[in-house]
Amino acid sequence: MIKPRTPPGTMELLPREQIAFQRMLDTIRRTFEGFGFLPIETPVFELSDVLLTKTGGETERQVYFVQSTGALGKLAESGAADGLPELALRFDLTVPLARYVAEHEHDLAFPFRRYQMQRVYRGERAQRGRFREFYQCDIDVIGKDALSIRHDAEIPAVIHAVFAALDIGEFTIQFNNRKLLRGWFEGQGIEGDAQMAVLREIDKLDKRGEDAVRETLQGEGFGLSAVVAERLLAFSRVRSASHDDALAKLAALGDGSPLFEEGRDELREVLQRLRALGVPEARYSINLSIARGLDYYTGTVYETTLDAHPQIGSICSGGRYENLASHYTKSKLPGVGISIGLSRLFWQLREAGIVGVAESSVDVLVALLDDAGLDHALALSQQLRAAGLNVETQLEARKLGKQMQYADRAGIRFVVIRGEDEAAKGVVAVKDLRRGEQFEVAEGELGSTLRVEREQWRAQAGLEAAP
């Protein structure tokens, strides 16, 4: 006998948690599709030489390699000298997207708007709330040669629509622009590689605090003067409180280098289009401390935080990059995109008590009082399914109390009962476990009645109508 256990660092859910998770996935997907993003899926593994175009990074140290049984023996015989295994699990959805776009370039229309919601794999050290397998929900818009800044403005509208639909509390979409940052650094005499180093320090402000970052900036390696370091920190403190405040704060930054002005123009364009898109101004803010450590961002950068749960950190991040797939194609493919790490978010929301188990996906339990009623119960169940309801039939007669208890624990709302009295009258009794009510319906009207009840509740609960 082997002890059944899930691998460390994976999130496996019980059915009612899985339903709650699936509803979040569905909501995100529906919203992405609402904005005209197209679905793609890529294989869980890539060829190792295709996936690992860069070497030695943190990411690569976390890569999972895959090999079939046959190849395993060969590798063991030959030792590591023979090179890497043929396959490796994807560690994000960005490298597979780059490979996909480069490989299918001639079959795609640009700008290419894709969404992708799949699991990714990282050999993280096992610890609470850190996952080795987790869902990412990504959108990206990829241009050919060029991509208008207007796409950067649409992205926060998608973020807004997603988190408004998920209904997990007030949130703020914060954004910045790395051109503005780097242009401003230039004005302070910070040039070249030092800019990236400073960017990474700024990015750590939330975690390390101002004092630690100030010390680093003035210390060895950076050697910024106290005045410049202080100016940098003051700059990083800029947050806007409203749309007009954002414009005013951008204006108050004074004149700067061409790169700085380009970044400022881009931020203004994003602000203008966001207003046209009707995104409520309480939901977005300029935050000049946002740098996003990843080296490949070059323009707009985004983070999103839950107002009541700042400790969760950014729940949706991304930005603009110059060239998606330079390792795979000579075509220049600039893009802008965001990612939601849904497994981690779900886990955090559950820890914070914001999401829990869902009602069952089963709407109706058709009870069975005695075996003679089975054929009728089966036919009635099919009638309810034809009306669009999800139905479980009790296939073995047992005490009604037991059946009620089962429905209650399972989160099933309606129990349909047909005893001798009801059969004689051509009706069924319906127990509504949510409302704690019982009522009678003519059999022929049962499907439409329960369907209406369900849709009314879904509408009240802010859920989409079910198909």
Add this chain to the structure above:
Amino acid sequence: MIKPRTPPGTMELLPREQIAFQRMLDTIRRTFEGFGFLPIETPVFELSDVLLTKTGGETERQVYFVQSTGALGKLAESGAADGLPELALRFDLTVPLARYVAEHEHDLAFPFRRYQMQRVYRGERAQRGRFREFYQCDIDVIGKDALSIRHDAEIPAVIHAVFAALDIGEFTIQFNNRKLLRGWFEGQGIEGDAQMAVLREIDKLDKRGEDAVRETLQGEGFGLSAVVAERLLAFSRVRSASHDDALAKLAALGDGSPLFEEGRDELREVLQRLRALGVPEARYSINLSIARGLDYYTGTVYETTLDAHPQIGSICSGGRYENLASHYTKSKLPGVGISIGLSRLFWQLREAGIVGVAESSVDVLVALLDDAGLDHALALSQQLRAAGLNVETQLEARKLGKQMQYADRAGIRFVVIRGEDEAAKGVVAVKDLRRGEQFEVAEGELGSTLRVEREQWRAQAGLEAAP
């Protein structure tokens, strides 16, 4: 520069193919939920010692092992002597289900009805139409200690609902019962291990043909007499043409051993309940040649074929088994289930010209004639999204002809145009690319008008209403 390429044996789709595939997945999921099955997902990998409880089988030779970069070095140093890598990719959804049910036994209600639609991995030899990564869509009902035969009767009703909804042509659900087979074998003096061997030969009838199987049965190892072999083949030819014919053919088999009678009673029960469930009798048939080679089936067995495409073979198979998780728990967990190998089915349907690319998931392209119109186009797009439509906004002005061409190629049905004339009148022009018509609508009514058009078409096309 590295040539971008997908790993051999994987199926990667372009967006419009992905949409077609996704619609099939959605239809299957909706149908499974309609019958009260609950979703679960398991990690893509399992601990190797948990996954590989049996050794030396065909399946294990096809297993993909997974190891992180660190572990890889260690394995290469120590050679294979150190044992298997820690993790392995799942090769089906049945072993993960067994592990899940055993691990979460005390948190589940039995009978446990679960569906699971995820990818599985097998290191198959690369060949056309054979996949190393493919979707399986499974349902199983798991009982504790016992599970009524009535569940076996519900399964074909699910199969019927799935393939009716997928609308890929006429199909036949064929079933048999291994108790009936083994009981009948007993009557012919075929006992013990020989029964399983004969079962496996019977299962090959379709592939090898009667002559080859007859020869094997009479040859060394089996040594059946010509009379018994002939009786066996005649028995295997039994197919029912209707519900009553099925009952008549079962009756005509004469009396048999207790095991035979048990199997026949079970088949009769399945037939009776299928009729109560309203499954059309043209859609199901008894076929006494179906044995399903897998050793773990013990009662009802199912196969499903497309009437016009017998060469595709079974598109949905499964059966009843005695004990799901004997490797992980002392609890006895009998079950019944089926599996649809959707990647392979999709590939075959595409080869046969039955499915192709889908219309776009994008309903509307909001065209842009000049940059001054952008803010209005953005606001209009949001208004359409609020009406439940999927909308792409053209963010950069270009010739209308180009925008039309783009929508046409992308499979987008509606293009919304607002030129000076339309703006003056407070209307927009709508080009319906499917009907080849153009009409004008007041801006305020655009959302509801297009929504109604879309729902009418979806209803005609037999698609579910979109949420």
